Amino acid sequence: EEQLVESGGGLVKPGGSLRLSCAASGFTFSSYSMNWVRQAPGKGLEWVSSISSKSSYIYYADSVKGRFTISRDDAKNSLILQMNSLRTEDMAVYYCTRNAGIKIDGYGMDVWGQGTTVTVSS
Amino acid sequence: SYVLTQAPSLSVAPGETATITCDGNNFGSQSVHWYQQKPGQAPVLVVQDDSDRPSRIPERFSGSKSGNTATLTIRRVEDGDEADYYCQVWESSTLHQVFGGGTKLTVL
Numbered sequence: 001e002e003q004l005v006e007s008g009g010g011l012v013k014p015g016g017s018l019r020l021s022c023a024a025s026g027f028t029f030s031s032y033s034m035n036w037v038r039q040a041p042g043k044g045l046e047w048v049s050s051i052s053s054k055s056s057y058i059y060y061a062d063s064v065k066g067r068f069t070i071s072r073d074d075a076k077n078s079l080i081l082q083m084n085s086l087r088t089e090d091m092a093v094y095y096c097t098r099n100a101g102i103k104i105d106g107y108g109m110d111v112w113g114q115g116t117t118v119t120v121s122s
Numbered sequence: 123s124y125v126l127t128q129a130p131s132l133s134v135a136p137g138e139t140a141t142i143t144c145d146g147n148n149f150g151s152q153s154v155h156w157y158q159q160k161p162g163q164a165p166v167l168v169v170q171d172d173s174d175r176p177s178r179i180p181e182r183f184s185g186s187k188s189g190n191t192a193t194l195t196i197r198r199v200e201d202g203d204e205a206d207y208y209c210q211v212w213e214s215s216t217l218h219q220v221f222g223g224g225t226k227l228t229v230l
Contacts, residue, residue, distance in 0.1 A: 035219065045157070045165065045208050047219035059217045062123070095164055104219075105212040108155035108170030115164055 002026040002111050004079075004096045009116030016086050016120075022079035022096030022113055030054070030074040033099040035109060036081050038092035038118075048094070049081065053102045064090075083118070091120045124148075124213040126222035133228045140196040142225045144209030147190055152211040154192040156185055159224075160205045168207075169194060196227075204229045 008020040020036070036048040049070040050059045058070055069082040079096055098111040127145040134140040144154065154172050157165040169175055169185035172192065182197045196203055209222040 037219075037221075044206075044224040045159075045210075045221040047210075047221060050219060059219075061218065100167075100170060105214060106153050106171075108153075108167045108210070109157070109165075110167045110170070110176065112164040112166070 002098075004098065004111055004113035006094065006096050006113045006116035009094065009118045011119045011121065012086055013122050014086060014088060014120055017082070017084045018086060018118060020081040020083065020094055020096075020116060020118075022081075024077045024079065024096075024098070027098075027111075029072075029077040031102055033057075033102060033104045033107070034072060034079045035097045035099065035104075036070060036079075037095045037097055037109070037112075038090075039095070039115075040089075040092040043092075046092070050099075050104045051079070052104050057104055059104065086118075086120045088120050091118060093117050124211075124216055124218065124220050126209055126211065126220055128207075128209060128222040128225045130223070131226045131228065133230055134196075134199045135230045136199055136201060138199055140199050140203070140227055142194040142196070142207050142227065144192040144194075144222050145190055146192070146211065148213075148215075149187055149190050149192060149211075151214070154185070154187055155210045156192075156194045157208045157210065158203075158205045159208065165208065199227075199229055201229050203227060 093115040097109040101107040156169040
């Protein structure tokens with residue numbers, strides 16, 4: 001079964017850092033582009049970042065650019081989101097998602113993790 | 123920034139057809155994808171590439187696109203279809219994934 005499992009969420013103070021991880025299983029992780037998508041409480045879905053297969057292309061939402069860093073470790077079937085300078089508006093459930101293909105563009109997100117919750121509060 | 127516009131809510135009686143729309147301004151060159159999110163759950167892809175339905179999704183779900191409007195149609199609506207529905211595209215000029223604001227479908 002194709003599966004994504006996020007971890008690393010928690011409570012952090014404004015200005016702090018957090019590292020989210022996503023463990024992939026049941027498919028050839030290296031063959032797919034991946035994303036982080038977040039959802040603030042009671043709000044809609046917001047794209048955060050994407051990384052292509054082989055990390056050739058990396059993109060960020062304007063709201064996180066310069067503060068968040070996406071990376072992948074294909075040997076460990078793992079996707080990472082390093083979040084620095086966290087703000088209260090970053091508080092959300094963060095989902096790891098798989099694009100249905102090797103490229104970032106043109107594919108839907110066909111596998112989603114269950115999400116990990118990030119709380120930013122003093 | 124690029125915006126996808128969805129109506130906030132839609133109410134449909136069981137057995138009827140739900141039509142959920144998503145308005146953009148460059149759909150001619152974009153593939154539109156649709157997601158269903160039930161309360162407390164992660165989203166699920168229900169339509170990709172405008173009209174392609176994943177194998178595990180019931181045939182009652184279909185997608186289409188015309189001009190600057192993409193449409194998700196749910197025929198013979200059931201109680202279990204009550205959820206939030208989001209459209210999404212890859213915006214090539216900004217190199218961003220973009221989600222619509224979501225439509226909350228209520229089954230009366």
